[in-house]
Every structure is written in C-alpha cells, then in structure tokens.
Amino acid sequence: MRRSSHSTSLTDRLFDVFVYVFVTAVLVITLYPFLNVAAISFNDSIDTVRGGITIYPREFTLKNYEVIFSYEHLGTGFRNSALRTLIGTALGVLSSSMLAYTLSRKDFQGRRFVSVFLALTMYVSGGLIPFFLLIRELDLMNTFAVYILPGIVSAFNVFVIRSFIDGLPYALQESAKIDGANDFTIYWRIILPLTKPALATIALFVAVGQWNSWFDTYLFNSQSDHLTTLQYELMKVLQSTQSNVDYRARNMTEVMSQVSPESVKMAITMVVTLPILFVYPFLQRYFVKGMTLGAVKS
Amino acid sequence: MEAVTSTQQTIRTRKERIRRFFRKALQNRWLYAMSLPFVVWVFIFSYLPLWGWTMAFQRYRPGRPFWEQEWVGLDHFRTLFQDELFYQVLRNTLVMSLMGLVAGFVVPIFFALMLNEVRQMFYKRFVQTVSYLPHFVSWVVVAGIVTKMLSTDNGAVNDLLMWLGIIDEPIQFMAKGKLFWIIVTLADVWKETGWNAIIYLAAIAGIGPELYEAARVDGANRIQQMWHITLPGIRTTIIILLIMSIGHLISIGFEKQFLLGNNLVREYSQVLDLYALNYGLGMGRFSFGTAINIFNSVVSVILLFTANGIFKRVTKESIM
Numbered sequence: 001m002r003r004s005s006h007s008t009s010l011t012d013r014l015f016d017v018f019v020y021v022f023v024t025a026v027l028v029i030t031l032y033p034f035l036n037v038a039a040i041s042f043n044d045s046i047d048t049v050r051g052g053i054t055i056y057p058r059e060f061t062l063k064n065y066e067v068i069f070s071y072e073h074l075g076t077g078f079r080n081s082a083l084r085t086l087i088g089t090a091l092g093v094l095s096s097s098m099l100a101y102t103l104s105r106k107d108f109q110g111r112r113f114v115s116v117f118l119a120l121t122m123y124v125s126g127g128l129i130p131f132f133l134l135i136r137e138l139d140l141m142n143t144f145a146v147y148i149l150p151g152i153v154s155a156f157n158v159f160v161i162r163s164f165i166d167g168l169p170y171a172l173q174e175s176a177k178i179d180g181a182n183d184f185t186i187y188w189r190i191i192l193p194l195t196k197p198a199l200a201t202i203a204l205f206v207a208v209g210q211w212n213s214w215f216d217t218y219l220f221n222s223q224s225d226h227l228t229t230l231q232y233e234l235m236k237v238l239q240s241t242q243s244n245v246d247y248r249a250r251n252m253t254e255v256m257s258q259v260s261p262e263s264v265k266m267a268i269t270m271v272v273t274l275p276i277l278f279v280y281p282f283l284q285r286y287f288v289k290g291m292t293l294g295a296v297k298s
Numbered sequence: 299m300e301a302v303t304s305t306q307q308t309i310r311t312r313k314e315r316i317r318r319f320f321r322k323a324l325q326n327r328w329l330y331a332m333s334l335p336f337v338v339w340v341f342i343f344s345y346l347p348l349w350g351w352t353m354a355f356q357r358y359r360p361g362r363p364f365w366e367q368e369w370v371g372l373d374h375f376r377t378l379f380q381d382e383l384f385y386q387v388l389r390n391t392l393v394m395s396l397m398g399l400v401a402g403f404v405v406p407i408f409f410a411l412m413l414n415e416v417r418q419m420f421y422k423r424f425v426q427t428v429s430y431l432p433h434f435v436s437w438v439v440v441a442g443i444v445t446k447m448l449s450t451d452n453g454a455v456n457d458l459l460m461w462l463g464i465i466d467e468p469i470q471f472m473a474k475g476k477l478f479w480i481i482v483t484l485a486d487v488w489k490e491t492g493w494n495a496i497i498y499l500a501a502i503a504g505i506g507p508e509l510y511e512a513a514r515v516d517g518a519n520r521i522q523q524m525w526h527i528t529l530p531g532i533r534t535t536i537i538i539l540l541i542m543s544i545g546h547l548i549s550i551g552f553e554k555q556f557l558l559g560n561n562l563v564r565e566y567s568q569v570l571d572l573y574a575l576n577y578g579l580g581m582g583r584f585s586f587g588t589a590i591n592i593f594n595s596v597v598s599v600i601l602l603f604t605a606n607g608i609f610k611r612v613t614k615e616s617i618m
Contacts, residue, residue, distance in 0.1 A: 015519075020414060025415060026409060031473075033446070052452070101505050102329045107326070108326055108329045109319075114333050121344040125344070127574070128587070129574060130346075131347045153336050157577075183326075183328035212434075213436075214436065235438045272438070
C-alpha cells in the first residue's frame with residue numbers, strides 16, 4: 001500500500017498535466033476562430049490579403065462595416081431577424097407555459113389526451129415536402145407569419161416547463177382557488193411568476209432558434225426581398241463564390257468589390273454573431289439548469 | 299323484475315356518469331380554453347403534414363382535390379429503390395450519422411471527465427462557459443468559420459500545418475470529397491461538444507463524494523477513480539442519450555451538408571433530406587419527394603424501437 005502511494009502521486013501529477021493541456025486546447029480551439037474572424041473584420045482588406053492575421057487587427061479600420069451597412073438588405077434582414085425573435089419568443093413562451101400549466105393539473109380531464117397528442121409529434125414528423133405544401137395551401141408563402149406560426153407550440157418546451165411546474169407546491173394554487181381565482185388567473189398570477197427560471201431557459205432556446213434560422217427564408221420567402229433575414233443574407237454571401245448566384249447576391253458582389261469579399265464575409269459574420277454574444281452572459285446561468293431539467297424529463 | 303331494475307340502474311349510472319363528465323368539463327372550462335386552441339394548432343402544423351403522406355401513393359398534381367388524384371400504389375417507392383443515387387445518398391446519410399454519433403458521444407464524455415478533474419473552479423467554469431458558446435451560433439456562421447479556417451489562402455489549419463512543416467503547400471480541404479465526412483463530423487464536434495457535456499457534468503456532480511473517499515482509502519489514483527467511479531456513475535445518462543440519438547440516427551438534418559457542401563463534393567455531401575429537397579421539391583416531384591420523407595421517418599422509428607429493445611435486453615433499462 002505505502003509503496004504504491006508514491007507512484008500514485010506521480011501518475012496523478014502527470015494526469016493533472018494532461019488534463020490542463022487538454023482543457024486548454026479545447027479552450028483555444030473554441031475561441032481562436034471567433035477572434036480570428038473579429039480581427040479580420042476590423043482589419044484593412046488589402047492588408048488582410050497579405051495573410052498572417054491572427055487574433056488582432058494589424059491595420060485597424062471600420063471600412064468593412066461601413067461597406068456592409070451601406071447594403072440595404074442587411075438593414076431589412078436585421079429588422080426582420082429582430083422582429084421574428086421578439087414576437088416568436090414572446091408567443092412561444094406564452095403558449096408553451098399555458099399548455100404546460102393545463103397539463104400539470106391532475107384534475108384536468110383532457111390531460112392524458114393532450115399529453116399523448118403532443119408527445120407523438122416528437123417522434124413522427126411529416127417531412128419537408130408535405131410541410132412545404134401545407135404552408136403553400138395555407139397561403140403562408142412570402143409572409144412574415146411563416147416565421148412565427150409553425151413554431152408556436154413545441155412539445156419539448158411544453159414538457160420542460162410542465163416538469164418545472166410539477167415541482168412547485170400545489171398548496172399555492174389551492175389557496176388561490178379558495179379565494180375564488182379561476183384557472184387562468186392562477187396561471188397568470190401564480191404560475192407564470194414562479195416559473196421564471198424555466199421560462200427564461202425556454203425563451204433562450206426559442207430566441208436562439210429564431211435568430212439562427214435561415215432555411216424558412218430560403219424555402220418560403222426567397223422571392224420577397226422585404227422579408228429577408230440576417231442569416232439568409234449571410235448564407236447567400238458565404239455561398240456566393242459558387243456558381244448559383246442570384247441577382248441579389250450579384251448586387252452584393254458589387255458591394256464586395258469595394259473591399260475584398262473575405263473582409264465583407266467576416267464583417268457580416270460578426271454582425272450576425274454579436275447579438276448572441278451580448279445576451280449570452282446574462283442568460284448563461286439559466287440554461288444549464290434548464291438543459292438538465294429537459295434531459296431528465298425526456 | 300330484477301332484470302328491469304338492473305337495466306334502469308345502468309341507465310341511471312350512465313346518465314349519472316355523463317352528467318358528472320359535463321359538470322367536470324364545466325369546472326375545467328378554463329383549462330380547456332387554455333389548451334384546446336393549441337391542440338388545434340398542433341393538429342394543423344404537425345398532423346396535417348402526415349396526411350400529406352398519401353401523396354406518395356398518388357401521382358400528385360397540385361391544385362386538384364384529393365379524390366381526383368390518380369393513385370399509383372408503390373410506384374414512387376419502386377422508382378426510389380431503383381435509383382442508384384438513392385443508395386449513394388443513403389450511404390452518405392448513414393456514414394455521416396454514425397460518425398456523428400460516435401464522435402458526438404466519445405468527445406463530450408471525455409471532455410466532461412477532463413473538465414471534472416480541473417481543480418481551479420474559476421478556470422473550470424471559464425472553460426465550460428466558452429465551450430458551449432458555439433452551440434448558440436447558427437450553422438450558417440459555423441459553416442463560414444469552418445470554410446475560413448480550412449481555406450487555402452491564410453486559413454488557420456493550412457497555416458499551422460505549413461508552419462509545422464507537415465505539408466509544403468495548402469490543402470484544398472473543402473474540395474476533397476473524401477474529407478467531407480470528416481469535416482462535417484469535426485464541425486459538429488466543435489459546435490456541440492461543450493453543450494453535450496453539460497448533461498454529463500450534471501450527472502457527475504450527482505455522484506456521492508463518499509464513493510471517492512472510499513476509493514482513495516483503498517489506494518485508487520485519480521485515473522482509477524475516474525474509471526471505476528465517475529464513468530459508471532454516468533452510465534445511465536449515457537445509455538439514455540445513446541438510445542435517443544440512435545432513434546434520430548437517420549434524420550440528421552441537412553443544414554451542415556447544405557452549407558458546407560459544394561458541387562465538387564456532391565457525391566459525398568448529399569444526404570436524404572437534401573435528396574428530397576433537390577430531386578423532389580426542386581423538380582416539382584412532390585410525390586417522389588414525399589416517398590423519400592416517408593422512408594426516412596419509417597426507418598427512424600424502426601431504429602428507435604430496435605435500439606430501445608436491444609438496450610432493454612442488455613441493461614434492463616428502458617426509455618419508453
């Protein structure tokens with residue numbers, strides 16, 4: 001026993017070194033690309049072509065940003081992305097929590113049916129093409145509503161919030177009931193304020209999903225310039241080196257000719273990513289809890 | 299006489315039951331009002347598309363009422379299974395999802411184990427916070443970043459490899475079909491490792507410290523503690539997550555493939571969903587595209603049940 005304790009501490013020390021090297025490598029690999037993109041976006045585009053930009057700009061300039069902000073679709077895209085994030089998140093959180101509350105009530109007749117009806121949607125989906133045709137039948141092509149309506153109810157979010165409500169003491173609701181409050185009042189006045197941590201998590205998930213989505217714009221709204229989103233604009237710019245360039249991307253190419261395409265790409269990437277980096281620290285403490293909650297439940 | 303009373307009794311109890319049901323429904327009226335609109339909503343956006351599956355058995359023409367569509371039986375499936383491209387696409391889907399599955403498990407578990415061994419709480423938390431940052435960034439951005447890092451002019455990876463003297467001239471990573479699978483997998487690992495590790499770290503935090511103390515008394519070093527206590531401690535979590543991902547094996551989505559792929563690597567980048575998009579929707583062959591979607595859904599449900607069945611037998615644990 002005693003003999004091995006010395007060698008053990010040596011292995012432990014070596015192990016420690018390995019752990020720190022590995023963890024630091026992960027840190028660098030995760031951070032470096034972001035810093036590199038930021039550095040290039042603030043660097044003079046002619047200088048960038050010379051290469052060797054790492055994590056700080058060599059010749060600082062805001063020209064790249066001036067150029068991309070002169071491109072009008074970017075403003076429209078920003079507005080639409082922000083709007084869909086705000087509206088989609090508000091409606092998503094409201095509907096999920098309302099539904100979650102009814103499912104948490106053991107005395108609700110429809111509880112089992114609604115639960116199963118909702119849970120099934122997590123396993124089977126109709127697929128891309130039936131969904132596309134549905135949207136077309138509903139006349140939602142080329143509308144802003146297509147960003148909001150399909151995603152309002154998400155089974156996963158409902159179940160995460162319900163498991164949170166289940167953890168609240170039922171006595172609170174009982175006493176409100178005795179005071180003559182109806183179920184909606186109980187939901188609005190008691191449940192909603194108490195579920196704030198869970199709602200913050202769900203809000204974060206929904207908001208990030210809304211902000212990051214580009215495929216619905218591509219599929220449903222690519223004919224409507226005024227409904228474009230930031231992610232979609234970035235997607236077009238990034239793919240513009242390829243052969244299938246549409247007329248608006250060509251417009252963008254003209255913009256690009258003022259500074260190098262690479263600088264423009266990096267600047268737009270920054271514009272698309274920055275809002276997330278800004279809200280990230282504030283919401284960060286919530287989602288770890290929410291993530292674990294959701295996983296335990298499902 | 300007795301028979302009559304018993305019938306009357308059943309009638310009375312049935313009436314009573316119906317009355318009770320409605321009385322209860324009346325009490326539940328707010329709960330109904332708060333849930334039924336969403337049930338309708340889910341019906342429209344999640345169940346109506348399932349009705350669209352009938353299209354796969356018709357020669358669907360848009361704008362015609364349902365009863366005037368021409369039924370063709372399994373023709374579209376026959377076309378699908380005779381299409382050579384289908385097998386290529388299926389291979390790409392399966393290979394990429396298997397690679398994603400293995401990497402998506404091994405790397406986050408390993409990362410969680412390593413992070414758990416970091417003693418300075420501040421550094422540990424800092425690394426963790428940074429590690430799940432990429433999860434919140436869109437695939438559009440990640441694809442842009444990956445393309446930039448791997449590019450031949452001043453891409454970080456080529457620069458590093460040249461500096462180390464491993465290669466003499468830049469490799470065109472994005473143009474090599476054989477590398478595409480690896481690039482997609484690594485991009486996924488970069489984006490999701492930190493996020494996927496959260497669950498394991500939470501599970502590790504739930505392991506009782508007395509187990510480690512007992513192990514230390516027995517003279518176990520830290521690697522042994524990790525192997526014999528931490529890893530078994532998160533076994534259930536691993537199994538549950540594994541079953542869930544096997545169920546989603548074939549429906550890996552297409553975002554990364556769409557955004558990272560290009561015409562040069564098409565043979566390796568096209569997956570089932572993209573195939574449905576390009577050869578179904580893109581060409582107006584709605585019925586054919588739906589047949590692809592159905593194939594996809596059916597295979598994933600079968601995989602989910604098989605995975606659950608196997609694990610039930612092996613471990614006596616189940617998720618369904």
